[in-house]
Amino acid sequence: MSNPITSTLDPAQQKTAGDALQATVVDLIDLTLIAKQAHWNVIGQNFRSVHLALDELVSAARDFTDEAAERATAIGVSPDGRAATVAQDSGAKGIGEGWTKDAEITASIVGNLAALIDRLRERIAATETADPVTQDLLISITARLEQLHWMWQAQGV
Amino acid sequence: MSNPITSTLDPAQQKTAGDALQATVVDLIDLTLIAKQAHWNVIGQNFRSVHLALDELVSAARDFTDEAAERATAIGVSPDGRAATVAQDSGAKGIGEGWTKDAEITASIVGNLAALIDRLRERIAATETADPVTQDLLISITARLEQLHWMWQAQGV
Amino acid sequence: MSNPITSTLDPAQQKTAGDALQATVVDLIDLTLIAKQAHWNVIGQNFRSVHLALDELVSAARDFTDEAAERATAIGVSPDGRAATVAQDSGAKGIGEGWTKDAEITASIVGNLAALIDRLRERIAATETADPVTQDLLISITARLEQLHWMWQAQGV
Amino acid sequence: MSNPITSTLDPAQQKTAGDALQATVVDLIDLTLIAKQAHWNVIGQNFRSVHLALDELVSAARDFTDEAAERATAIGVSPDGRAATVAQDSGAKGIGEGWTKDAEITASIVGNLAALIDRLRERIAATETADPVTQDLLISITARLEQLHWMWQAQGV
Amino acid sequence: MSNPITSTLDPAQQKTAGDALQATVVDLIDLTLIAKQAHWNVIGQNFRSVHLALDELVSAARDFTDEAAERATAIGVSPDGRAATVAQDSGAKGIGEGWTKDAEITASIVGNLAALIDRLRERIAATETADPVTQDLLISITARLEQLHWMWQAQGV
Amino acid sequence: MSNPITSTLDPAQQKTAGDALQATVVDLIDLTLIAKQAHWNVIGQNFRSVHLALDELVSAARDFTDEAAERATAIGVSPDGRAATVAQDSGAKGIGEGWTKDAEITASIVGNLAALIDRLRERIAATETADPVTQDLLISITARLEQLHWMWQAQGV
Amino acid sequence: MSNPITSTLDPAQQKTAGDALQATVVDLIDLTLIAKQAHWNVIGQNFRSVHLALDELVSAARDFTDEAAERATAIGVSPDGRAATVAQDSGAKGIGEGWTKDAEITASIVGNLAALIDRLRERIAATETADPVTQDLLISITARLEQLHWMWQAQGV
Amino acid sequence: MSNPITSTLDPAQQKTAGDALQATVVDLIDLTLIAKQAHWNVIGQNFRSVHLALDELVSAARDFTDEAAERATAIGVSPDGRAATVAQDSGAKGIGEGWTKDAEITASIVGNLAALIDRLRERIAATETADPVTQDLLISITARLEQLHWMWQAQGV
Amino acid sequence: MSNPITSTLDPAQQKTAGDALQATVVDLIDLTLIAKQAHWNVIGQNFRSVHLALDELVSAARDFTDEAAERATAIGVSPDGRAATVAQDSGAKGIGEGWTKDAEITASIVGNLAALIDRLRERIAATETADPVTQDLLISITARLEQLHWMWQAQGV
Amino acid sequence: MSNPITSTLDPAQQKTAGDALQATVVDLIDLTLIAKQAHWNVIGQNFRSVHLALDELVSAARDFTDEAAERATAIGVSPDGRAATVAQDSGAKGIGEGWTKDAEITASIVGNLAALIDRLRERIAATETADPVTQDLLISITARLEQLHWMWQAQGV
Amino acid sequence: MSNPITSTLDPAQQKTAGDALQATVVDLIDLTLIAKQAHWNVIGQNFRSVHLALDELVSAARDFTDEAAERATAIGVSPDGRAATVAQDSGAKGIGEGWTKDAEITASIVGNLAALIDRLRERIAATETADPVTQDLLISITARLEQLHWMWQAQGV
Amino acid sequence: MSNPITSTLDPAQQKTAGDALQATVVDLIDLTLIAKQAHWNVIGQNFRSVHLALDELVSAARDFTDEAAERATAIGVSPDGRAATVAQDSGAKGIGEGWTKDAEITASIVGNLAALIDRLRERIAATETADPVTQDLLISITARLEQLHWMWQAQGV
DSSP: OOOOOOOSSOHHHHHHHHHHHHHHHHHHHHHHHHHHHHHHHEESTTHHHHHHHHHHHHHHHHHHHHHHHHHHHHTTOOOOOOHHHHHHHOOSOOOOSSOEEHHHHHHHHHHHHHHHHHHHHHHHHHHTTTOHHHHHHHHHHHHHHHHHHHHHHHTTO | OOOOSOOSSOHHHHHHHHHHHHHHHHHHHHHHHHHHHHHHHEESTTHHHHHHHHHHHHHHHHHHHHHHHHHHHHTTOOOOOOHHHHHHHOOSOOOOSSOEEHHHHHHHHHHHHHHHHHHHHHHHHHHTTTOHHHHHHHHHHHHHHHHHHHHHHHTTO | OOOOSOOSSOHHHHHHHHHHHHHHHHHHHHHHHHHHHHHHHEESTTHHHHHHHHHHHHHHHHHHHHHHHHHHHHTTOOOOOOHHHHHHHOOSOOOOSSOEEHHHHHHHHHHHHHHHHHHHHHHHHHHTTTOHHHHHHHHHHHHHHHHHHHHHHHTTO | OOOOSOOSSOHHHHHHHHHHHHHHHHHHHHHHHHHHHHHHHEESTTHHHHHHHHHHHHHHHHHHHHHHHHHHHHTTOOOOOOHHHHHHHOOSOOOOSSOEEHHHHHHHHHHHHHHHHHHHHHHHHHHTTTOHHHHHHHHHHHHHHHHHHHHHHHTTO | OOOOOOOSSOHHHHHHHHHHHHHHHHHHHHHHHHHHHHHHHEESTTHHHHHHHHHHHHHHHHHHHHHHHHHHHHTTOOOOOOHHHHHHHOOSOOOOSSOEEHHHHHHHHHHHHHHHHHHHHHHHHHHTTTOHHHHHHHHHHHHHHHHHHHHHHHTTO | OOOOOOOSSOHHHHHHHHHHHHHHHHHHHHHHHHHHHHHHHEESTTHHHHHHHHHHHHHHHHHHHHHHHHHHHHTTOOOOOOHHHHHHHOOSOOOOSSOEEHHHHHHHHHHHHHHHHHHHHHHHHHHTTTOHHHHHHHHHHHHHHHHHHHHHHHTTO | OOOOSOOSSOHHHHHHHHHHHHHHHHHHHHHHHHHHHHHHHEESTTHHHHHHHHHHHHHHHHHHHHHHHHHHHHTTOOOOOOHHHHHHHOOSOOOOSSOEEHHHHHHHHHHHHHHHHHHHHHHHHHHTTTOHHHHHHHHHHHHHHHHHHHHHHHTTO | OOOOOOOSSOHHHHHHHHHHHHHHHHHHHHHHHHHHHHHHHEESTTHHHHHHHHHHHHHHHHHHHHHHHHHHHHTTOOOOOOHHHHHHHOOSOOOOSSOEEHHHHHHHHHHHHHHHHHHHHHHHHHHTTTOHHHHHHHHHHHHHHHHHHHHHHHTTO | OOOOOOOSSOHHHHHHHHHHHHHHHHHHHHHHHHHHHHHHHEESTTHHHHHHHHHHHHHHHHHHHHHHHHHHHHTTOOOOOOHHHHHHHOOSOOOOSSOEEHHHHHHHHHHHHHHHHHHHHHHHHHHTTTOHHHHHHHHHHHHHHHHHHHHHHHTTO | OOOOOOOSSOHHHHHHHHHHHHHHHHHHHHHHHHHHHHHHHEESTTHHHHHHHHHHHHHHHHHHHHHHHHHHHHTTOOOOOOHHHHHHHOOSOOOOSSOEEHHHHHHHHHHHHHHHHHHHHHHHHHHTTTOHHHHHHHHHHHHHHHHHHHHHHHTTO | OOOOSOOSSOHHHHHHHHHHHHHHHHHHHHHHHHHHHHHHHEESTTHHHHHHHHHHHHHHHHHHHHHHHHHHHHTTOOOOOOHHHHHHHOOSOOOOSSOEEHHHHHHHHHHHHHHHHHHHHHHHHHHTTTOHHHHHHHHHHHHHHHHHHHHHHHTTO | OOOOOOOSSOHHHHHHHHHHHHHHHHHHHHHHHHHHHHHHHEESTTHHHHHHHHHHHHHHHHHHHHHHHHHHHHTTOOOOOOHHHHHHHOOSOOOOSSOEEHHHHHHHHHHHHHHHHHHHHHHHHHHTTTOHHHHHHHHHHHHHHHHHHHHHHHTTO
8 A cells, every 4th residue: 555644744854754753662662661671570678669760751651652653653654663673673772581679770771761862862963954843852752861861860879 | 589579379379370470461562562553553434433442452451461460570470571572472463564444453453352362261261270369360351351352343343 | 143243252151151141231220220219219217318328329230230231242242221121031129119218218129139139149150160251240240239238238227 | 108299389280290201201211221222232333433422322311311300309299210111101212132233223313312302392392381490401301312313313324 | 879780681671580589699598597507506316417418408509699699790780698688588487596306407498498489489480571591590490499399308208 | 415414393493593593603703703812912900800801701602602503403504603604794893903901802892792692682582482492592691691791891890 | 405415615614615606607607798799799990800809708708607616516505697696796897788899899898807807816815715626716717817808908008 | 776756845845745645546546446346337227327427437537546646756756556555555435346226336436535535635735835736736636526526416316 | 002012022033923923823713613613514424533533623723823822922913813814814725614524524624734734834944043932832733733634634544 | 136137148158258357357457557557657768668658558458448347247247346356366467666667667567468468368268169259359358468568578678 | 108908916916926927938938949959959779759758848838938928918017038038037057059869868858847946936935925826827837847857857767 | 979960961062051051940949939029018909910920920930940950950960049049140130028019019020021031042042052952941931931921011001
């Protein structure tokens, strides 16, 4: 089937913005799965704080995933968020298996957030001329992830 | 690290219930990703109804994932819900890529639900003597998925 | 039209569970109509307490009716809750016409609840092997009706 | 027992208003049962829209049943809403048994609503001089049923 | 000061509707004070039911007082709800002083409601041609007071 | 296309009620636009009070527009609320352009409300025999606009 | 009937606290009626602000009336809040009849509040040794009325 | 371990206030258990009113227990609310075992409340100079229990 | 009257941003009226979905209208949203009169949205240097309209 | 007094289920008192997390106490939850007096939960044939306590 | 301008109460700023608990600031809460600059609370005869700050 | 202590954005204190409107303070919002002491807002290349303050 959803962007703009959004969708789904994995497997004195903070991270990541995917559709690009795609294309650092101490969880989340923020900052630069609407969305995702990055660093000192 | 979370189940009971719960966690995460993929890529006359119904399915699947994973932890078994694990172990049928017509989406969801229900019914039988608490949770998950199975069938006639 | 809704139950299981659910739907609709009739026609010193308690009974009965009927659909059995069917098949004891004193209303409700609980306990036994999901629903209906049975008895002493 | 609830209406006014309200109570209870029957048995492409719209109809009918029955009590007339009375006296057209396609359901609801509206308009005329308070209630019930009649017609074109 | 609020009613219409509304305001304020007096002084086995039911009556009477008074202003008539006016012009039967048994309270409320309903029915007739908007408000006040009249009678049997 | 929405009103009744409703829809949309224009352009000492009171007026007018338009559809008459129709057929007095002092705004709103109330009172008379359900709706719109007319007059004294 | 509600206060304490509370009930009911009268009859440039502020005053006065009356009952004293009692015993200054300019309303409310605060301060002194629980309630009523006294003064400058 | 929580009260003040609060905690926990026992075992015509009123009493007693215990901690005194301490030190009258008629329950609650109020009034006197903040809390607990004492007496007449 | 609202923008910047905002206000009001017209006149199989989706569009358009108009005031430009101005200046494509099939409504909404998005994208470019605050608002309006454009396209395939 | 509440269970079934429920009521009340004691006396770096988590435990235990006690009444068995009964019959391990470090509190809660879970698992086995409704309730209590057992273990590592 | 807000207090009483309230306003504003400073700069393992607990402290302090300032206005004294006044007159101990470890933050908050409580206790004594209404407010502020003082001490052990 | 919070910005970018955010935090805290001071000291005919509008300003300023301070932390810069820092570095114009007429308050707020907006516009320019995420936040703060600037100007005409 030829693409049934059209856009007022030209093909080059659409390609640039679409690539940025598809990569963001994949990164954020992986971040959600990593945070849930941590939510279930964390142990240690700070269990309750970390357990609750991880669900706030999950909630933010899920909302941004939906916004990024629906922005892709809005410019006529079909998003792909299936398990195999995520397992193969994600830019996150991942997380180990099994019960894990709270300090290790905290370090892991800080590392994953830093990796995703670096990639998002590149996409902000890349989409500036191609599509300012997409760039605006990437800026607001980055702002929130950087705030979370501070909070997780602060409790890891 | 030796297992830091103990349980009053004996090792055999713990193994049976733990396996059932771990498999359920993986199946339900995959169902969530499939439903979200469908939510973004559906097109056709019934777009709005299907788009909304998929988010109800996502919401149910996410709640059950959390309950199954936290039941695993409650009996001392560490759950694994990472992307690679899901991509490899899921018992769902999956979904194709790209824009997809509503009728095809409906058939795909019915098929995925039927596959997961079959697997859940086996686990209900398997956990009956090992751990009635786990069995009770699997029964309530199955009841809801069977209700959704009817609703998706009904709109596919 | 051949049955358009399929199920993973075999025909015998489907028959047993379906009969139990259809009979439950009819009983509960009649209970709702009886309780509403009482709600409008009660008189006496305890009018306000009884009037309000009857609406709580109506609310519980309506919710259970829907759950039983939708469980029937979920296993591929079409429920029948039409007025003529209810008038003919209900296992409730019914209620007299016209203005009725509060003590008489209370006794009538206790009697109707006892009759329905007896029938539900038989169905719990009947569905145990046929479909544990259906049995689970019947148990929760029975638990609530037995609690109401106590409350109505307690105020009739 | 002689009538324990008095009224400031004279006997003829009370008879006219009471008859109109009793007939309305019976019609509306039957409408509720018909709509619930349809809610459970509908199948087809528009399953979700029809399934949801039927519950809105049920909700409206239940509220009006209560208002009509309590208006009867307010003028000293005991209402009768028991299953056998409904099965015998209802002016609705009824509904067939078993799984039913959405278009057929829609036509059935339109027909039942039209039948009830006709009867209500007669009662509006009949109660004008007997009791303007009762007439006012019947007018507001009719207004809402006519709005629903339009909506069900509109989706059946 | 000459009347600063004008109206599209002619002077005769304004006089008829204004008198009906002013009398209604006074009656309803007195009903509020009577019900509060009863709320504080009731004693007896049914204390709790009567105590709570009186506050529902107060709430209804306060809302209707405001609607009647603001309808008066809307047709350019200044309402008067001061204590001395209420003490002098009210058509309610009043209530005795001191602690009072629940049955006596109930009888007193039924009597006061009946007196006010009689007066309202006369005003419904009087305003029919003068101002249908005012009549409509008086009908809805009467409908609610008659419903309360039934409820208080029902618990006094 | 021939009229797809039928009604139980005869053609003459339908014409009378439909004309009244269509004119009401147009008047109320214009009132909404006038009030919003005032909301944005008001200046002066009472800016805040007037600014907020205008949004209450907008909210009431929008609700009534919807009720009038849907009543038209309920009796089989297609409503027309497009910009050109409103600009041509509205019976409101309109409002000047640019920043406007609060006292001038208040006077303008009072004048527009008075004009619309006059037209509504004519329609109440016209629809009395044609369709009491439509008349009932027009009465309730008039009651609310007259209350607002008082409030706006009261603050303009 | 001898006093059916007992208290742990001795007769002299009960008399002192009871008199203070009965006088407070009467004053506050009158304040409510005065504020409602003002709410309906105010006209002028500040109509909206004054109209809204009066309803806040009514709401506070109603809550305190209930607290004072129920404190009286709690120490075995029957409160009297009937219209004739209020008209005769109130210590408020009252309010004139008919439409009244906003500035005049403001001055009247300030005067009434000042009169009631003076009387409350005397009762605070009087109840200090008799019943600290009653004194505590009178203090909180005074605190709120003095806050309102400031606000009404502030807008009258 | 030496006391880790300091206070600005001197040791004598701390002892007086701490004793009053510890005794209050014990009394209120026992009141909660007595009221729950009554809530489950009450029978009779007024079952529903008494059953509900008891839960309001439980809710008030639980809130006050927490406030008293946390006030103790705030002045550096560790509270003791364990079952054995309550069983040994409570000043309440207790309640008999088994199903109990509503009138007997009412009398029992009145008696228990009276006993606790007497003890609280002594503590109000005792803490006046030692700690006005603690006294203030005891006054508000007493005020509420005296209100409940009236209500339970009122329904026992 | 000379312009009473000043701004920190220079005259050229104010002119550019003001023109963009005024044109946006007019376009969005027209979009609101078009969507409401469609909401009332739609007929066909997908009546309910389209009927509901149109009210979501109305709600979004109304919020953006208010934001654009208040941004104009914030930079000292008086907005004009009167009916005649909208009828004359709107850049929307409009909508036909009378009952309209759902597919035709869908196509019409897609066309109107596309026209408005094109005009908004020009204004985003035009305001970039003149006023980034205004540009930011136009970007967020465009983002939401493009999302709606996708959704309406998706259901029109 | 002979037993006024009847049941459809035979005497042996009633005895088995009643004993299980009475023991559960006692255990859960003690758990509530232990958790509140801990809530007030905990000190240490994790004060806030532990303090809050204890109130969640209290809330869960209170709800289950009520459900177990009301299930006992529903099968005609009078529950006993008085302080002396709890102090004597509880199967919990108890808690020491005075200020206690957070780690010690955590260990104490884990120990108390483990003791109660063991006893509940025995009762699940005991009630399976006697009363599946009671068993179902005990299963859901156990499921929640085991989840809490994991969470308290996880933070104690 | 001479004082436009009058009071029923004599000048000496007004001076005593006014000084106490003004000093309280200043102390509480400074406490708010200190707590926000800590909220942003805290680091360490207990970051999340401390970060959240600080916002609860801010919220309490802001509410009390407003109550103290409005009590000052209610007795005719103009409060002063400007930055320079706070910087000069505050009795708090202050807080250091830059990122700060959680334990150090906790100690700082305990110290600041202790300093303010000491000053408040002096003002409670000073206002006892001058104005019991003001004293009552200072008592409730002190009660809450002492509760917070315990909580912050408890987590600093 | 070396900086414990890292950032992906380079040192120059971090310095530019950090300076802009720190200055914004100080300005906004001062704005909050000024608005609260005005809220308490305003007198005059428009007291109520101005009193309420000032609390809206306070609420907006507090939210923005938190966002600016937490954005600073997110890029590794410790914010400083202590009283002495605010008193020394604020760019606001300040406000006089004592009771102040409403018109004077309005002028003062307009002046303070204008001063802060000027400074914010400079920071928008300064951060454009250094950090678009920070610039985006400053733009949204400016947009809201400019809207408030208009509203306060509008009521001062």
